[in-house]
Amino acid sequence: MAIETLPDFLSAEKCGRLVIKIGSALLIDDGGDVRCEWLRSVITEVKAARDRGQDVVIVSSGSIALGAARLGVSGGGRRTLSEAQACAAVGQIALAGAWAELLWEQGLVAAQMLLTLDDLEERSRYLNISATFSRLLGEGVVPVVNENDTIATDEIRFGDNDRLAARTAQACTADGVILLTDVDGLYDRHPAQPGAQRLPEVRGVTEEIHRMAGGESGSGVGTGGMTAKLLAAELAERAGIALSIMDGTPMNPIGRTMETGGGTLFLPKRDDSGRRAWIGGRLRFAGALTVDEGCVRALEAGKSLLAAGITGVTGRFERGDVLPIHAPDGRMVAKGIVEYGHEEAAAILGKSIEDQQAILGHAPRSCVVHRDHLVLL
Ligand SMILES: Nc1ncnc2c1ncn2[C@@H]1O[C@H](COP(=O)(O)OP(=O)(O)O)[C@@H](O)[C@H]1O
Numbered sequence: 001m002a003i004e005t006l007p008d009f010l011s012a013e014k015c016g017r018l019v020i021k022i023g024s025a026l027l028i029d030d031g032g033d034v035r036c037e038w039l040r041s042v043i044t045e046v047k048a049a050r051d052r053g054q055d056v057v058i059v060s061s062g063s064i065a066l067g068a069a070r071l072g073v074s075g076g077g078r079r080t081l082s083e084a085q086a087c088a089a090v091g092q093i094a095l096a097g098a099w100a101e102l103l104w105e106q107g108l109v110a111a112q113m114l115l116t117l118d119d120l121e122e123r124s125r126y127l128n129i130s131a132t133f134s135r136l137l138g139e140g141v142v143p144v145v146n147e148n149d150t151i152a153t154d155e156i157r158f159g160d161n162d163r164l165a166a167r168t169a170q171a172c173t174a175d176g177v178i179l180l181t182d183v184d185g186l187y188d189r190h191p192a193q194p195g196a197q198r199l200p201e202v203r204g205v206t207e208e209i210h211r212m213a214g215g216e217s218g219s220g221v222g223t224g225g226m227t228a229k230l231l232a233a234e235l236a237e238r239a240g241i242a243l244s245i246m247d248g249t250p251m252n253p254i255g256r257t258m259e260t261g262g263g264t265l266f267l268p269k270r271d272d273s274g275r276r277a278w279i280g281g282r283l284r285f286a287g288a289l290t291v292d293e294g295c296v297r298a299l300e301a302g303k304s305l306l307a308a309g310i311t312g313v314t315g316r317f318e319r320g321d322v323l324p325i326h327a328p329d330g331r332m333v334a335k336g337i338v339e340y341g342h343e344e345a346a347a348i349l350g351k352s353i354e355d356q357q358a359i360l361g362h363a364p365r366s367c368v369v370h371r372d373h374l375v376l377l
């Protein structure tokens with residue numbers, strides 16, 4: 001049974017596993033301290049969920065804001081990478097300590113998991129992370145996840161924990177994600193603008209929906225703003241996971257949203273298997289394929305990708321990598337696991353299957369991307 005309404009997030013039947021993401025502005029006060037009383041109220045809600053039989057995974061921001069205050073570093077979101085990393089290193093140890101202590105106050109055991117984009121993109125590490133989640137949740141532990149900011153380079157950083165929450169939800173096979181933030185959902189324009197209306201439900205994050213988000217964070221403490229939350233909603237949607245943006249500012253924010261009927265609920269269009277979700281959720285690529293119009297139509301009709309339809313190969317990739325597949329106008333139409341490395345793919349580009357043996361010097365594979373390993377976008 002899948003989530004269909006807001007109260008379903010609190011049902012062990014419909015939402016056996018829940019990810020709750022908490023933004024920096026909620027967790028850290030203006031003086032740079034953890035808002036302990038508020039956090040205690042959230043943990044009460046985590047405890048209630050556990051008592052109902054739901055597994056809960058927390059994605060907690062706040063290390064940079066916490067560390068910056070302790071180091072006396074200012075600069076909001078405009079810090080250099082090394083500055084942000086130093087702040088994160090100082091802040092994370094305090095943040096994890098606060099979580100462990102306050103969860104323990106209510107009889108819950110915390111575990112820390114620091115992840116990077118690379119960890120979630122590389123299949124074997126992704127599977128290890130999934131296995132660790134499964135074991136921890138089986139033991140009744142509450143994993144607390146954050147980005148491993150101290151080792152992530154700019155290129156491989158998520159930079160915002162909204163997408164990290166969606167990818168974490170995939171990795172731990174969650175049914176729902178709650179993003180607690182400082183606004184009670186998605187508005188049709190920036191909420192500060194006159195006449196802005198909240199959208200209670202969104203089924204399918206379209207271009208029109210993306211245009212509603214102003215890029216900047218409102219608080220000046222968080223990163224990514226609504227744009228990042230919509231990207232997260234899109235990742236969740238593709239993985240068949242429901243996601244809700246809720247106002248985290250009051251005490252007991254989840255219960256409060258249920259009472260007021262606030263928030264925005266993003267519902268998935270279709271269900272995807274774990275493997276397809278993993279392919280569709282990939283964000284970094286070692287290369288790319290461009291195909292002709294006929295090939296785009298064939299892919300949309302559910303066919304595998306043949307070398308004959310490929311018009312361009314870029315990057316240095318290996319067999320087994322996930323690549324984006326672009327239409328002639330540059331639009332990304334699909335992602336899929338490639339059957340050849342970049343040299344062989346470039347060599348057989350545009351060739352029919354009959355011509356490929358002589359070029360490769362061995363029997364060709366039936367296709368370049370098999371339809372079972374292809375996700376249309
Ligand atoms: N269309 C929109 N609807 C709601 N909020 C929006 C919209 N466009 C931009 N925002 C801004 O996004 C902010 C939330 O993002 P952010 O500050 O990054 O939160 P967090 O720190 O919780 O991740 C809101 O406070 C609001 O100022």
Ligand SMILES: N[C@@H](CCC(=O)OP(=O)(O)O)C(=O)O
Nearest residue numbers: 024062063064160161222223
């Ligand atoms: N990993 C960073 C989180 C960055 C981030 O996404 O912040 P936010 O937009 O407040 O959720 C930190 O702990 O400070």
